[in-house]
Amino acid sequence: MIVVSGATGNVGNALVHQLTATDTPVRALVRDPNRAHLPATADVTRLTVSAEPADMTAQFDGADALFLHASVTGDHTTAFLAAARTAGVQHVTVLSSIAVEDAPDEHESFIHTWHHTLEQDVRDSGLDWTFLRPGAFATNTLQWARQIHAGDTVRGPYARGVNSPIHEADIAAVARHSLLERHTGAAHVLTGPEAITTEEQIAALAHALGRPLTYTEIPPQDVVPDMFPLIPADLVPGFVASLATTVDTPPPLTNTVQTITGTPGRTYAQWAQDHADDFRTTN
Numbered sequence: 001m002i003v004v005s006g007a008t009g010n011v012g013n014a015l016v017h018q019l020t021a022t023d024t025p026v027r028a029l030v031r032d033p034n035r036a037h038l039p040a041t042a043d044v045t046r047l048t049v050s051a052e053p054a055d056m057t058a059q060f061d062g063a064d065a066l067f068l069h070a071s072v073t074g075d076h077t078t079a080f081l082a083a084a085r086t087a088g089v090q091h092v093t094v095l096s097s098i099a100v101e102d103a104p105d106e107h108e109s110f111i112h113t114w115h116h117t118l119e120q121d122v123r124d125s126g127l128d129w130t131f132l133r134p135g136a137f138a139t140n141t142l143q144w145a146r147q148i149h150a151g152d153t154v155r156g157p158y159a160r161g162v163n164s165p166i167h168e169a170d171i172a173a174v175a176r177h178s179l180l181e182r183h184t185g186a187a188h189v190l191t192g193p194e195a196i197t198t199e200e201q202i203a204a205l206a207h208a209l210g211r212p213l214t215y216t217e218i219p220p221q222d223v224v225p226d227m228f229p230l231i232p233a234d235l236v237p238g239f240v241a242s243l244a245t246t247v248d249t250p251p252p253l254t255n256t257v258q259t260i261t262g263t264p265g266r267t268y269a270q271w272a273q274d275h276a277d278d279f280r281t282t283n
Contacts, residue, residue, distance in 0.1 A: 006069030
């Protein structure tokens with residue numbers, strides 16, 4: 001039995017679907033089981049998060065592995081891991097961040113520090129572990145959905161900013177292998193298979209939607225939080241500042257997805273096709 005926390009999130013949802021498709025017993029921990037919309041063969045269980053490990057052990061009964069999304073447990077990650085270990089969980093695969101690979105700087109210190117602390121908590125838990133360190137998520141570009149619903153122009157900074165967005169299904173696939181094969185002590189750095197600019201991502205979305213889209217670059221000082229609705233407003237200035245370093249600078253690429261899963265990573269164009277409905281108006 002594998003327990004998946006964050007089972008309604010982008011990666012967790014994909015992981016539950018992939019595990020159930022191979023008849024692997026899965027317990028999906030969710031805040032509201034009535035709204036989870038997960039496969040019928042998954043054991044959908046209400047998530048319990050508490051400062052007391054004893055309050056949480058029941059949700060791990062019969063399980064020997066855990067997928068951990070730290071945003072689910074917040075300040076109670078240590079207690080959550082203790083409860084899992086007490087209940088018999090032996091291995092945890094953790095959704096971390098590529099930011100851990102770099103020294104923190106003034107723009108990314110929060111992301112670095114948060115995930116570095118998470119990984120240390122896991123190391124200290126006594127559980128066997130695997131860390132997944134993805135770079136930019138393709139799902140981050142859902143931030144453009146509001147503007148695309150409203151018209152054919154997306155406004156934002158740094159049209160020539162380059163990243164290597166990774167499909168959430170590829171992260172889930174690596175997680176599945178790490179849980180089933182127990183990649184103990186491994187830290188997998190994950191990127192998409194290509195370096196692609198912001199303008200090129202907009203072009204891929206236009207192709208997927210079958211309508212013209214234009215990216216209009218604006219000065220970074222003109223950015224408003226509404227342009228990045230997936231990011232807390234107080235973090236937007238630092239995030240925008242970090243984007244400046246990506247202009248005309250292709251990021252490192254890894255082939256970890258293909259090495260572990262045997263299948264090439266999905267391109268951003270494929271992600272755009274998979275998520276086209278998220279960018280279509282519902283009028």
